Amino acid sequence: MGILGIVLLVFFVIIAILLILLVLVQNEEGDSLGGIFAGGSGSAFGSRSGNVLTRATSILGALFLVISLGLALVNRTPGGSRVEQIGRQLQGESGASNWIDEELNAEDESSPAPEADTGNEAE
Numbered sequence: 001m002g003i004l005g006i007v008l009l010v011f012f013v014i015i016a017i018l019l020i021l022l023v024l025v026q027n028e029e030g031d032s033l034g035g036i037f038a039g040g041s042g043s044a045f046g047s048r049s050g051n052v053l054t055r056a057t058s059i060l061g062a063l064f065l066v067i068s069l070g071l072a073l074v075n076r077t078p079g080g081s082r083v084e085q086i087g088r089q090l091q092g093e094s095g096a097s098n099w100i101d102e103e104l105n106a107e108d109e110s111s112p113a114p115e116a117d118t119g120n121e122a123e
């Protein structure tokens with residue numbers, strides 16, 4: 001994973017815990033989405049001021065998304081990975097074929113051959 005991956009993972013866990021705690025601490029009585037439709041404030045979109053907890057939650061939410069994308073980029077598997085190459089080598093060495101090919105071949109051998117149509121039908 002490397003040092004960068006470990007550092008990102010530590011920050012990811014810390015931000016996730018802080019985000020959960022901030023959401024739990026916030027006041028439920030504020031103008032939320034229900035305030036828009038109930039006319040809780042003078043403007044159409046509620047109060048624009050926002051308090052410290054709301055701003056901190058939005059900042060931590062943005063950091064959470066950015067760090068999660070960073071972790072996904074750090075831990076991605078490049079095309080043609082070593083595991084895939086080893087699997088292909090093992091399949092080639094053992095002489096194994098795909099199971100679907102074996103199933104199709106077995107069905108072809110067990111099914112009777114279709115009769116040829118000569119075009120001479122009795123009326």
